[in-house]
Amino acid sequence: MCTPRTLSIACLLLAGAVPPGCDSSRDVRVVSAEFRDETPDGAALQRESFRLSLSRPLPPGFLLSNVKVQVSPPVQWTYEVLPGANPHELLVRISTGRPAFRFQGVHGVDADASGIGIDLGNGVLAWTDLSIAVSLPVLERAIWEDRYPPEGNFAVDQGDVIRLVFDRPVKLTAEGEDLRILVPQDILLTKQNSDRLDNGEFPAHLEPSSGEREVLLVLGSRPFLSVAGELPQAAKDIERFDASAPSGLALNGTELLPFPKIVDARGGPGSISIREVDVEFPPGFRFAEPRAGQELPPPSSRTFHTLTPIASGRAIVAGGAAADTHAPTDQVLVYDPLAAEEDPSRAFLAASRPLPHPTQSHTATMLAGPDEAFGTFDDFVVLAGGTDGARSLDDITILLPREDGRVDVEPLAQGLRVARAEHAATAVGPNELLVDGGRKSDPNGPGGLVQCAELIVFEHTDLGRPRIAHHRVFRTLARSLHTLTLLPPTSSGEVYALAVGGFGAARHQLSSIPDLGKDTDDKNAFCSTDKAAVLAAPLLLNVSRPERSFELRMEFLYPLVRWGHVALPIETERPADAPPRSNVVLIAGGAVRHPLRGLEKNRDLWERNEREKDRFELPPRYPQEHEAAAVVLFRFDPTSIADSRFEVLPHATPDPGRTPDRVYFAATPVWDRGIVLSGGELRDGAGLTSLELYIADEQRVCELAAPLAAPRTRHQAYAVRRGDRTSIVLIGGIPGAGHTGAFRAVEEAPIR
Known part of the structure; x- marks a missing residue:
């Protein structure tokens, strides 16, 4: 020079x-x-x-x-x-x-x-x-590209790249370990407390690019960035440094002290940033799309309904409450995405008849039918319980898919022994259903949290119609809003279902669960909600011999204390003659706050660690809201149940303390990927647009890069595959508090 x-x-x-x-x-x-x-x-x-x-x-x-x-x-x-x-x-x-x-x-x-x-x-x-003048290339854009795995996974992940685009041709001067990128020494993140390029295990680094004005920033282990596209610089309503804002970055380089690892292609001291640049999506990226014209029939969008996938990529939508009036509906609909592609008005087809009562907060469980093989055309769906808004229901209704695409609705004369809603249910055999807990409301009789389970075995008539062959009622822990998950057989051939979490009888106030697993005919065995607590209370319910059910006595974990969560098997293989089950169960979502009293400072509102010292000797330990945002794995050991354990996974975000809990989301198993959690709502009722993916083969959680088109909560979702592409179809729900933009009843989010 x-x-x-x-x-x-x-x-x-x-x-x-x-x-x-x-x-x-x-x-x-x-x-x-x-x-x-x-x-x-x-x-x-x-x-x-x-x-x-x-x-x-x-x-x-x-x-x-x-x-x-x-x-x-x-x-x-x-x-x-x-x-x-x-x-x-x-x-x-x-x-x-x-x-x-x-x-x-x-x-x-x-x-x-x-x-x-x-x-x-x-x-x-x-x-x-x-x-x-000394040439100092200026960083102009940062473009995320989904490069790992090679086919992409719609998540910001290790091996993905950020294309750093400059205003002139550039080159790398660094070599070897100098190519590593450190924050904030090399790059500044606008959300320094909630974003990261790596977690330190495998560092992010720089690589040359085929574009003369670009350098590639290769993301390291467990990165976290919120991709949103370039935002208007003058937008006053965007808080760029808030945890919920889109991610941005800048080189730690100025005219006096430029960033030395990237220089002008002709040489120079380094490169600079004159402002933060937002992390953008690449051209042609597939976003979640509302499906215009695919409208639910009146009462239109609904909440607290059920959605059950059936053959040919279709799904059954049953019951629910109108999004505007909150009145329950008796509708049963079949959603057909293939028909909807040809004509959006054909997206929903009504069943042969309505339900016997309008209902919401019921359960819908798929059973195998006469051939005892899941995934065939004689599968049927059992709807159990629910509420019509005034009282709980004891209805058991059979839904039978027909060859013409419709569904037959057949109420059974014999119902549940105890009317209930907000209960849990799971298939425990090809034609066996286990229903547990829930809440009974009855303006003309006793009610409260139900402390019994019902094991129902179905047989089929000569015409293939299901009917109840065996019905057994046994005592369990009184609770609602919990989960029930089938586990694989033990080495001795016994089959258990895992019941965990929920809102119910304060477990820490009981020395044991009275008469757990014993048969009962007491239809008035209820627990008042006045003294109910948020629970962990993991139980193993023995399906074939309920009297051998027992509590899991293992290390107490506060992240297990939650309600409104999901507990789904992480399937590595699925035999045709068995319901979904796995040695590993994913427990995710839900809330730790008390359903009736919020975060009131009363330690009796939550299950406690029995090993804690007397609460009058030490300040009581209150659960933290973010603890319910943690993902927990239950690892079941069928050869030695005592060696089974719960494991809390590292959260996807760098600062879990800032992560809110969420309820009323949808959980969707995707057999070759894992489980997708979509939407939901926060404590203030605001809807969420985020999607989280639990990657089964890597046993970790990450957030999908593209959000939903609008906030969505109290909906249902299922996976649809078209060729080599997989999407999540979200049906029903509401946008949540404060949202004033457009909202469609159906939205499709690509995940593969």
């Missing part, structure tokens, strides 16, 4: 006549003259400029039109003088011509080197060397 030489401009009169003598305090020196080469290509073009650095600001009222500029050796050009970025600068912009400035050498020493003479209006021409 040339060394600029400067000369003094003495006795400068900026306005009016020049008095005798000169005032040296008013002298201004040209410190340097640098060609900025904005293109940059090393040639001087129209609209490019050079910058004059002055020793002090020019006085007020100075006329830029008085400034005269000459170049030696002479060139053909015209120019205009403009104010600089600060009072110590002037800009000389090329108006016409392509002046052949020569930047090699030093003017006055080397014959061909260009110099520039500046007359600031006093007739004195002061000459200085004209050098080319």
